[in-house]
Amino acid sequence: MKSRIVNLAFKEYRHIMRDKRSLVIVFLIPIAMILLYGYAINLDVKNIELVVVDYDRSAESRLLLEKMLASGYFTVTAYPATAADANGLLYSRKARGIMVIPRDFSRNLRSPVSRATVQLLLDGSNSNTANIAAGYFEMIVAEVSGQIGRITNAPGMAVPFEVRPRILYNPELKSVNFIVPGLAAVLLMLICAVMTSMTIAREKETGTLEQILTSPIKPYQILVGKVLPYLVIAFLVCASIVSFAHFWFGIPVRGNLLLLAVTTPAYLFCALSIGIAISASVRTQQVAVSLAMVLTILPSVMLSGFIFRVDSMPRPLQFISMILPATYYLEIIRGIMLKGVGWEGVWRQCAVLVGMGLLVLFIGIKKFSTRLD
Amino acid sequence: MNIIRCMLRKEFLQIFRDPMMLRTMFFIPLVQLFILGYAITFDVKNVPLVVRDADNSALSRHLLEKVKMSGRFRIVGFEPSQERLKSYFEDGRACLSLAIPRDFERNVTNGKPPAMQILVDGVDSNTSLVALGYLQRIIISTWSELLPGQTSGARVESRIRVWFNPNLESRYYMLPGIMAVLLTMTTALLTSMGITREREIGTLEQLSVTPIRPIQLMLGKTLPFAILSFGQLLLALTVILFWYGIPLEGSLGLLLLSALIFLFSTLGVGLFVSTICSTQQQAVMVVFAFIIFAILTSGLFAPIENMPPFVQKLTYLNPLRYFMSIVRELFLKGSGIEYLWRDGLALVFWGFSAISLSTLRFRKSIG
Numbered sequence: 001m002k003s004r005i006v007n008l009a010f011k012e013y014r015h016i017m018r019d020k021r022s023l024v025i026v027f028l029i030p031i032a033m034i035l036l037y038g039y040a041i042n043l044d045v046k047n048i049e050l051v052v053v054d055y056d057r058s059a060e061s062r063l064l065l066e067k068m069l070a071s072g073y074f075t076v077t078a079y080p081a082t083a084a085d086a087n088g089l090l091y092s093r094k095a096r097g098i099m100v101i102p103r104d105f106s107r108n109l110r111s112p113v114s115r116a117t118v119q120l121l122l123d124g125s126n127s128n129t130a131n132i133a134a135g136y137f138e139m140i141v142a143e144v145s146g147q148i149g150r151i152t153n154a155p156g157m158a159v160p161f162e163v164r165p166r167i168l169y170n171p172e173l174k175s176v177n178f179i180v181p182g183l184a185a186v187l188l189m190l191i192c193a194v195m196t197s198m199t200i201a202r203e204k205e206t207g208t209l210e211q212i213l214t215s216p217i218k219p220y221q222i223l224v225g226k227v228l229p230y231l232v233i234a235f236l237v238c239a240s241i242v243s244f245a246h247f248w249f250g251i252p253v254r255g256n257l258l259l260l261a262v263t264t265p266a267y268l269f270c271a272l273s274i275g276i277a278i279s280a281s282v283r284t285q286q287v288a289v290s291l292a293m294v295l296t297i298l299p300s301v302m303l304s305g306f307i308f309r310v311d312s313m314p315r316p317l318q319f320i321s322m323i324l325p326a327t328y329y330l331e332i333i334r335g336i337m338l339k340g341v342g343w344e345g346v347w348r349q350c351a352v353l354v355g356m357g358l359l360v361l362f363i364g365i366k367k368f369s370t371r372l373d
Numbered sequence: 374m375n376i377i378r379c380m381l382r383k384e385f386l387q388i389f390r391d392p393m394m395l396r397t398m399f400f401i402p403l404v405q406l407f408i409l410g411y412a413i414t415f416d417v418k419n420v421p422l423v424v425r426d427a428d429n430s431a432l433s434r435h436l437l438e439k440v441k442m443s444g445r446f447r448i449v450g451f452e453p454s455q456e457r458l459k460s461y462f463e464d465g466r467a468c469l470s471l472a473i474p475r476d477f478e479r480n481v482t483n484g485k486p487p488a489m490q491i492l493v494d495g496v497d498s499n500t501s502l503v504a505l506g507y508l509q510r511i512i513i514s515t516w517s518e519l520l521p522g523q524t525s526g527a528r529v530e531s532r533i534r535v536w537f538n539p540n541l542e543s544r545y546y547m548l549p550g551i552m553a554v555l556l557t558m559t560t561a562l563l564t565s566m567g568i569t570r571e572r573e574i575g576t577l578e579q580l581s582v583t584p585i586r587p588i589q590l591m592l593g594k595t596l597p598f599a600i601l602s603f604g605q606l607l608l609a610l611t612v613i614l615f616w617y618g619i620p621l622e623g624s625l626g627l628l629l630l631s632a633l634i635f636l637f638s639t640l641g642v643g644l645f646v647s648t649i650c651s652t653q654q655q656a657v658m659v660v661f662a663f664i665i666f667a668i669l670t671s672g673l674f675a676p677i678e679n680m681p682p683f684v685q686k687l688t689y690l691n692p693l694r695y696f697m698s699i700v701r702e703l704f705l706k707g708s709g710i711e712y713l714w715r716d717g718l719a720l721v722f723w724g725f726s727a728i729s730l731s732t733l734r735f736r737k738s739i740g
Contacts, residue, residue, distance in 0.1 A: 170495030
């Protein structure tokens with residue numbers, strides 16, 4: 001009985017190995033995705049391109065500009081003479097914002113009664129960049145304001161209190177530390193759910209499943225045999241993600257890798273169960289893929305907190321997020337890699353994953369056997 | 374011509390016979406639009422915050438009230454012990470902590486600067502940065518309310534005005550982008566699978582011994598998806614305009630025209646993939662790889678300017694990049710053709726090359 005499963009697993013293994021293209025795809029896609037995600041999803045806001053209209057052209061306005069440039073958050077692409085010239089640059093995407101220093105800037109600064117103003121026009125189409133840019137701008141202006149106050153010997157903005165932010169776990173606030181470990185959740189789901197659902201649907205489509213069924217192999221043995229090779233592949237992919245993250249992107253591994261290796265199978269089990277359940281309810285690969293994409297990949301990318309915060313979503317979506325395996329695995333892998341949490345921080349997530357996996361598997365096997373009889 | 378019409382009829386029959394297929398074409402994209410429209414957001418709301426209020430004075434409570442009122446934060450707990458604050462971060466119960474020292478109110482009334490400590494979970498760098506900014510702004514504004522004399526000493530006032538999306542809602546930016554992605558996905562995926570499926574079950578050979586010429590076969594296989602995906606686009610547009618109420622600032626004609634040009638690229642990709650793959654499984658994986666590359670380098674999630682220079686160069690190879698920026702500029706800025714013709718030209722070039730290259734290959738792989 002054991003050997004039947006092993007034989008089937010070998011058959012599936014040969015299927016995968018014989019099909020060189022699939023094999024290459026299975027291993028190349030994860031690596032390409034790690035590189036792509038690592039480099040392309042960079043949410044760090046730096047070098048925001050500004051055009052500056054400096055009507056004042058005074059020592060003070062230049063000091064402000066210098067501070068802006070020195071911060072590294074802004075770069076200046078042009079110094080047009082009037083604001084009217086600058087507006088077109090926002091449309092042609094040559095700049096993200098226009099900073100206007102009015103003519104009376106330095107005069108107002110020196111006068112004890114009036115206040116100087118600086119204007120920033122932001123291209124808000126990318127709300128996130130604009131939001132962060134606005135924050136940086138206010139910070140820099142406040143800082144310069146205090147400095148200029150001291151220079152001109154007028155009372156500057158006395159910082160009335162101290163706020164001391166300390167950033168934990170990711171002090172440089174690099175978004176790559178957030179994205180790349182999270183990618184494991186998506187890629188493992190891709191391999192386990194999509195590939196397994198397709199491989200079973202394929203046997204149905206080509207009619208070979210019936211041939212296997214006429215042999216004395218039991219349905220559950222077929223399932224186990226078919227998914228075993230993918231389990232191994234998924235595990236290898238996970239290992240390569242972690243090594244890539246650490247050695248290529250320099251992402252720290254603060255926790256215990258053994259703990260990660262022990263907890264990952266819980267997620268794989270859950271993902272494979274989903275793949276089986278999907279394949280049990282469809283007839284063609286085309287449909288299997290569409291279903292797997294919609295039920296697993298898309299939600300895992302969009303609703304699990306992989307990139308987008310779950311807390312900002314409306315309630316119903318937060319609920320969906322709670323029943324997604326990826327949500328829990330993200331907590332596990334980020335917790336172990338970035339925060340260095342131990343068993344006490346991940347056992348709950350593991351329990352949920354195993355529970356979900358069992359439930360889905362139960363449904364899947366039920367459907368599978370009734371369909372086949 | 375007649376042959377193509379027959380092919381089209383066969384294809385449409387096949388598509389409409391398979392209810393799953395229609396669902397994939399129309400129902401699923403709709404659901405995605407509804408869900409993703411709400412899910413894909415960089416807005417920072419309801420950030421879990423844990424408070425350590427050692428002062429517990431009227432002033433500290435006033436400050437916390439302000440924090441709560443802002444709607445940006447959700448206070449998940451009051452933790453008296455500094456040591457245990459960290460456990461909130463470890464299991465993800467809180468993203469931020471605010472510690473108010475014991476002598477807070479006394480120091481303020483005496484004019485001494487009190488110190489507040491904020492701990493930030495930096496794992497999600499983007500959220501941390503935005504949330505920290507919000508928290509600091511709330512503290513500053515509470516402060517200037519209490520002591521109106523203090524901040525008027527600020528020498529320079531920053532006035533920030535936001536154009537095109539004054540409320541900084543990420544939905545206005547993301548939804549048009551999602552529409553572009555949906556269009557890419559369905560056309561490339563379904564075209565490539567439609568052809569490889571015939572190959573896999575052997576009917577492509579049957580078709581190739583009929584008097585249908587490869588070019589007619591190709592047209593017959595791609596046109597239905599082109600028509601259906603255009604319908605899908607219109608559906609998506611309706612949802613965006615009327616359900617989400619996101620205004621289209623630019624011209625609808627220009628949008629549809631560029632979508633039409635863009636379809637050549639995605640259909641070309643689908644065709645090309647079908648010529649290099651023998652099974653649907655392979656086709657799906659290849660198309661997936663293309664779509665992931667296309668989505669990531671299109672600037673949908675993260676701005677292209679943030680990418681390292683060589684990845685930025687890579688984005689020029691991506692047809693979705695051009696379509697994405699056309700769609701977004703049209704929706705948000707209402708830019709005219711004078712700002713968009715470069716992207717349009719790139720799309721024409723891409724579409725033309727993709728279609729001619731894949732047609733050549735397709736003829737060879739059939740003939």
